[in-house]
Amino acid sequence: MRFHSCPSAFGLAIGLVSTAVVAGPEPGRTDQLLVKFDSNFVNGASEARRLGESLGKELKYVRETPTGRVLFALPEKASNRAVEKFAKAIQRMPGVSYAEADINLVAFSTNDPYREQYQWHYKGPNQGQPGGLNVESVWGALDTTYTEVVVAVLDTGITPHPDLDANVIAGYDMISDPNRAKDGDGRDTDPTDQGDSTDPTRRSSWHGTHVAGTVAAVNDNGLGMAGVGGNRVKVMPVRVLGVGGGSYADIGDAILWSAQQGVRVINMSLGGQSSCSPGSYMQEAINTAVSAGVTVVVSAGNSNADTVNFTPASCQNVINVAAGNAAGGRSYYSNYGELVDLMAPGGGNGGAVWSMYNLGYDSIGEPSYGGMNGTSMAAPHVAGLAALALTEANNLSPIEVEGLLKAQVRAFPASCLGCGTGLADAAQVMSSLDSSSSTPVPPEEPVLDAPLAPGFLNYNLSGGTSLTLSWGASSSADLYELEFSTKLKGRKWGDYQVIDDAILGTSLPHSPGDGTFRYRVRATNSAGISAWTESPNISISNTDTESGSESTKCHPKRGCQ
Structure with a gap:
């Protein structure tokens, strides 16, 4: 078995890729x-x-x-x-x-040539590693009574490896573009990583194999290295990244498919430079998975910037993981900010994260081990820890898992702004599950469902060209959006124009002028958006008077009255 310190196969964020010439989708x-x-x-x-x-x-x-x-x-x-x-x-x-x-999303791994101590990242302060996960002492205390947990790793797929194969179950290739997939077809049941390089002189990243190894490499088998899951956790590889990255739509589909397979944790060591909107497909897929009992772990990103501008790191209902170095400080490349939940070993500044690897260039080669750095490496430490906790306490909800991991952390050795609640600590997490007095602390944001559509859209025309729109309140709504469209010649209508997209109340005056108009309103909250509730056609002219005022209301299902 050969060891290798791996260069990055992908760039730090959307728009930046490896300097090697690569055929395929452009990240930006x-x-x-x-x-x-x-x-x-x-x-x-x-x-x-x-x-x-x-x-x-x-x-x-x-x-x-x-x-x-x-x-x-x-x-x-x-x-x-x-x-x-x-x-x-x-x-x-x-x-x-x-x-x-x-948009195109890419894997979050970075280029760092340092190779020091193999898997320092599993040790803890008592072993001279202040930045490690502190999980080695946990493995020795595990017994044979547990519930097996599956982690879906949404990544480049997986390659055969004798130190990992026993903990891998059947997955799926979710890449819809055959050119990106490099396997001659679109989606299929084979999640094997075909390599993300098309240049025989440039080594592929084998990113998914490395990430999967951190989660669930086989322990105590007399071979190379170990995984956080301590032989209690299995990996289900879901291939979403290929040549040049991965499709936003494919990744959203993969989240939904994984949740349907009964996994308890999803790891996404990937992302792109785009904020996650409440109404986006990514947020919808994540909300669906969390509602099904799946904990979603994501990497913060590698641009040394606020994670609020990256997807899926800025999505709600995820555990957002920043990367730390061996000294316990934030890695130089790691994103940061208020949306970061906690920090875990990602490598850099003298110590890479070691895991499974492959020596192939543009096709699969010999299995190996390699050191990589990035928030891509930090996230699977937390995903593996979440799964390990679930093997002991399988009834924990995603909210409780997040609260547990964020509460049972070690303090940072030095001040670390925007790094979350602390350093992930496996020993503290597992110890807290053994204590009957320990109750997981819920996270700041509860899991919400998208709001229902407003019950009615009423209008009151009181003369001239002015009217007042009002609607029934929607449960769990934070704000409302109101738009209108103007009738053009014949049967055509113009595009809807936004009147106000952040309305706190349930009414708003509007003066559109003369013409025929339609209005629509919908509710929003942090979990998503509702369907539109629409008005009938409203004709207005300056000849309207107070005595000719009218009022009507419309329901999204029963129509207008």
């Missing part, structure tokens, strides 16, 4: 977008024509996601910013609830 550009319609029953091809004709740009229907969002393709790639701007134009059109660019 895309030619696809996701659209959520008000109705769950739409004809994708017809909508492609309607939207394309209205906005003067050809669209091609690709497929639907498991939650009914529709994926469309543009004729050519453009920057993420340009496609996002086009998506917002689509979002303003009638019948559309939400639209977003299908």
Whole structure:
């Protein structure tokens, strides 16, 4: 078995890739977008024509996601910013609830040549490693009474390795683009990593194998290295990253598929430079998984920047993990900020994180071990620890798992702003489960469901060109969004225009002028958005008087009265 210190196969964030020439998708550009319609029953091809004709740009229907969002393709790639701007134009059109660019996400590993002590990151302060996970003492105390837990690793897939194979179960290849997948087809049941390099002189990252090894390498088998899970945890590899990264839509689909398989933890050591909106497909998929009892762990990102601008790190209902070095300080590359939950070993500044690896270049080669650095390496330490805790206390909810991990941390050796509640500590987590007096501390944000649609949309026309819109309150709503559309010539209507997208109350005056109009309102909260509640056509002219005032109301299902 050979050892290797691995270079990065991916860049630090969307828009930055390896300097090697790589065929495949460009991380900072895309030619696809996701659209959520008000109705769950739409004809994708017809909508492609309607939207394309209205906005003067050809669209091609690709497929639907498991939650009914529709994926469309543009004729050519453009920057993420340009496609996002086009998506917002689509979002303003009638019948559309939400639209977003299908951005490319990449693995969060960095290039660091240092190779010091193998797997220092599993030791603790009493073993001279202030930045380690402190898990070695836990393994020795584990007994044979436990519940096996499965962790879905959404990554580049996996390669055969004698120090990992026994703890790997069947997974899936969720990459829909055959060129990105490099296996000659689209999605299939084989999650084998085909390599993310197309250059025979450039080694692939084998990122998924390294991450999976941290979670669940086989312990006490007389071979190389160990995994956090202590032989109680299995890995289900779900391949979402290929040549050049991975599709946002594919990753969202993979989250939903993994939750359906009964996993208890999902690890995503990946991301891109884009904030996670409450109405986005990524947030919807995460909320669905968490509601199904799945704890979702993500890496904070490697840009030495605030994690609020990265996806999925800025999503709600995730455990956001920053990377620490061997001294217990924040690694120089790690993202930070108020959204970070805690810090775990990621390597850098003299000590890489060691795990399973492969020596292949543009195809699978000899199994090996390698040192890598990044928040990609920090996240699986926490995912493995979450799974290990669940083997002892299988009834813990995702909220309780997050609270437990964040409460049972070690203090930072020195001040660390934006690094979360502390350093992840396996010994403290597992010890707290043995104490009957220990109660996990819930996280700041509860798991919420998206709000229901407002019950009615009423309008009161009191003369002139002014009217007042009002609607029934929606349970769990934080804010409301109100838009209107103007009738054009013939049977055509203009795009919906935003009146106010952050309304605290349930009424708002508006003076649109003369014409015929439609209004729609929806509720929002941190978990998502509701369907639209629409008004009937409203005709207004200066000849309207007080005596001609009218009032009507509309219900999203029963219509207008």
